Amino acid sequence: MSKVFIAFQLNEDTRPIIEAVLADNPHAVANESPAMVKIDAEGQLVIKRNSIEELIGRDFDLQELQINLITISGHLDEDDDEFKLSWLN
Amino acid sequence: MDMNVKKKKLGLxxxxxxxxxxxxWQTSYQPMEKVFPQATFEGIKIHDWDKWEDPFRLTxxxxxxxxAEKERKLYAVLDAFAQNNGHLGITDARYLNAVKLFLTGISPLEYVAHRGFAAAGRNFPGVGPRVACLMQSVDEIRHSQTQIHAISNYNKHYDGFHDFKHMLERVWYLSVPKSFxxxxxxxxPFEWMIAIGFSFEYVLTNLLFVPFMSGAAxxxxxxxxxxxxxxxxxxxxxMTLGLECIKFMLEQDPDNLPxxxxxxxxxxxxGIRVLSLVGMMMDYMLPKRVMSWKEAWEIYFEQNGGALFADLARYGIKVPExxxxxxEDKEHISHQAWATFYQYGGAAAFHTWMPNDEEMDWLSAKYPNTFDKYxxxxxxxxxxxxxxxxxxxxNTLPMLCQVCQIPMLFTEPGDPTKICYRESEYEGEKYHTCSDGCKHIFDDEPEKYVQSWLPVHQIYQGNCFPDGTDPTAEGFDPLAAVLDWYHFNNGHDNLDFEGSRDQANFAAWRGMATKNT
Amino acid sequence: MAVQALKDYKFSPADAQEKFHGAQLLYVGWDEHLMFCAPFAYCLPPNTLFSDLCQKFMAHSFGYHPDWKSVDFSKVTWLKSGQPWQPDMSKTLAELGLKHKDVLRFQTPGLKGINGTCS
Known part of the structure; x- marks a missing residue:
């Protein structure tokens, strides 16, 4: 199974996002570099709106991810509730 | 009675x-094929443009x-940087040379990408890709502008930042990214989407923007x-657009696969040839290094590219031969490229230098198979x-590859002690390439590459001197004339870092920033 | 395979010999001496003597290398387009049949660059 990844800038906006992603995807691993964090996961990675909202205490639109997103790998499927990356092989 | 019901927002x-x-709309007084003349000549068959979907579903x-939010954040940082003498916060003035190469070699390409995606958006008959190309076109001009704004702060203080636009169309090493x-x-438009949308964006930009930018931090x-x-x-x-474009073409018609x-x-x-420049930026031009070029290559090309090609195998796509x-090349190209710029440092708009002992030890550790040996x-x-x-x-101009336009510095597969020479003939004329990859590209479309504007040949044809230059005059100095035509400030922009004005100024200003005298 | 294009696609080569004011291009690389990152490109009149190529032009380009002073041209072996080739020092490029954009490599047995690393 191939790995997908997503990388974010490291800042106060992304801290709860990263926390939510790691909680929702126990197989994911966070790798920090200067100014950024890259989260790698076998097969697929799901980012859930609800989990982020619980941590930040306000409504969150998954499209807000784009502001601090650095890069992704894998096929993306995004709707109102989930931002999902996966490889189909 | 339903007046008070709150109308539900549309889902994404x-x-x-x-x-x-x-x-x-369907045109009425002109046939569609005349309105979209570029839609079919490449041989790509599309049956249903509505099958195109942007996975981000961005409107x-x-x-x-x-x-707008990204811009606000960016310009707040740039203001803070300018107001607080941010240029003195870098590790070492050698670092600035990587930024010079970025500004002259990459930022103008963002502008070309802006134009290219505007053209692709115009030429595709489908609305989905047109909207995506429009957004990307606007993105690309934003990148060009923000890079110029960011780097203009350095132009106030250091050499080599002053005329990137003029240089792009003239300078020998900038012909590499320009010709790409x-x-x-x-x-x-379809080949453009593969070239830029897929190969450049999906397969390669990670290597440029992620580890290198982390290195900038x-x-x-x-x-x-x-x-x-x-x-x-x-x-x-x-990247998502590039990948979507590939899947779309492959799903629309089996004839599109070859x-x-x-x-x-x-x-x-x-793209890999162009990235040789990025390899040397990472291994040689960053005073503090996050990872080696080889490590970055393994993460972002071998693992990520490998996952991608494994995925595309279901369409019949094979890993490029x-x-x-x-x-093999990942262990060599950064050293070979840096050796090239070091020896042609008289004709580059940035400074070069040799690594110190500690840096050489780092290179040995990161390249145990090659650095000490070769x-x-x-x-x-x-x-x-x-x-x-x-x-x-x-003191003599190098032979260039007809396709990638890089000096013929790459070595033979399996033997890093010998230069790789490849030769083709087309209509009675010889053409030289640096590798099997470039030769294959030449042989497939020789009519295209016979037109290459190779800087070395152009200099010898006498096309790279300022107007009014007389190359037959006594004491004519061709190198000085070429540098003048490039708009290089000879003696300040070029040559070794050691003894440069940048080195002296940075040391003096940093001294002033930390002391009261 | 031809270029796919909307119209006739025919352009003259950018580097045809007539654009070089009577001179021709000749490339020369020194095998196993990668201190010179790439072969050199020379633009020379066809009546240039091969001995001048070696003693003047190449000496100017390659002379920085400590091995250069040990090069014995009577023992040098040459390749033209990768095939063995034998020049006559007293002849001109034209007399030797060297054409525009020919590529030569020369090999100096026994000389292996800095510390024997082919540098």
Whole structure:
């Protein structure tokens, strides 16, 4: 199974996002570099709106991810509730 | 009675459907094929343009909203950088030379990408890709502008930043990235999408923007890391577009497969050649290094590219053949490229230098199979000679590859002690290439590459001197005339870092920043 | 395979010999001496003596290398387009049949660059 990844800038906006992603995807691993964090996961990675909202205490639109997103790998499927990356092989 | 019911907002999928479909029309007084003349000549067959879907499902209203927010963040940082003498916070003035290469070699390409995606958006008959190309076109001009704004702060203080636009169309090493984009832009819209949308964005920009920008942060360059990550946040969308475009073509018609495969093979190799410059930026031009070029290559090309090609195998796509050579090349190209710029440092608009002992130890540790065996003795010799006042500058122009336009510096597969020579003949004329990959590209479309504007040949034809130059005059100095034509400030922009005005100024200003005298 | 294009696609080569004001291009690389990162490109009149190529032009380009002073041209072996080739020092490029954009490599057995690393 191939790995997908997503990388974010490291800042106060992304801290709860990263926390939510790691909680929702126990197989994911966070790798920090200067100014950024890259989260790698076998097969697929799901980012859930609800989990982020619980941590930040306000409504969150998954499209807000784009502001601090650095890069992704894998096929993306995004709707109102989930931002999902996966490889189909 | 339903007056008080709060109207539910459209979901993302519905909104995307409403805002990217049905926006076009069938022409009546001109046939569609005359309105979209570029849609078919490349041989790609599309049956249903509505099958195109942007997985981000981004619509123009959301696009403006989030892009505006990115801009606000970026310019706040740039203001802070300028107001607080951010340029003195970098690790070492040698670092600035990586930024010079970025500004002159990459930022103008962002502008070409802006034009190319505007053209692709115009030429595709489908609304979905037109909307996506429009957004990418606006992104690309934003990147160009933000990079110029960010780097203009350095232009106030340091050499070599003053005339990137003029240089792009003239300087020998800038012909490498320029010809890459010219090659793509002069193809049809589908090949453009593979060249830039897929190979450049999906397969390669990670290597440019992610580890290098993290390196910028590590070296204290707040300006560059901010524009870099701001740009890369758009790249995530561009990569998705590139991948979507590939899947779309492959799903629309089985006849598209061989054409798509040919373009993937060509553009993966073209891109890898351009990245040689990034390899040396990472291994040699960052005073503090996050990871080696080889490590970055393994993460972002071998693992990520490998996952991608494994995935595309279900469509019949194969890993480009030329890539097997890259596994060998990853241990060499950064050293070979830096050796080249070091010896032609008299004709570059940035400074070069030899690594110190500690840096050479780092290179040995990161490249245990190659650095000590092939490169350390050469670099140590050059450094020792420079200390004796005999710094090496090559005094003769190099032979260039007809396709990638890089000097013929790459070595033979399996033998890093010998230069790789490849030769083709077309209509009675000889053409030389640096590798099997470039030769294959030449042989496939020789009519295209016979037109290459090779800087070395242009200099010899007498086309690279300022107007009114008389090359037959006594005491004519061709190198000085070429540098003048390049708009280089000879003696300040070029030559070794040691003894440069940048080195002296940075040391003096940093001294002033930390002391009261 | 031809270029796919909307119209006739025919352009004259950018580097045809007539654009070089009576001179021709000749490339020369020194095998196993990668201190010179790439072969050199020379633009020379066809009546240039091969001995001048070696003693003047190449000496100017390659002379920085400590091995250069040990090069014995009577023992040098040559390749033209990768095939063995034997020049006559007293002849001109034209007399030797060297054409525009020919590529030569020369090999100096026994000389292996800095510390024997082919540098």
């Amino acid at each position: 999928k519905e909104k995307y459907a409403h805002m990217t479909r049905g926006l076009d 123009m209203d959301a696009y403006w909203k989030y892009q 984009f010219d090659d793509a832009f002069s193809a049809g 590590y070296n204290g360059d707040m300006a560059t890391v901010t524009f870099g990550f701001s740009a890369q946040s758009d790249e995530a969308r561009h 054409i798509v495969q040919k373009w993937i093979d060509k553009w993966a190799w073209r 030329c890539l097997t050579q890259c596994t 490169y350390r003795a050469r670099f140590t010799y050059w450094r020792d000679e420079a200390e004796k006042g005999n710094r090496f500058y090559s």
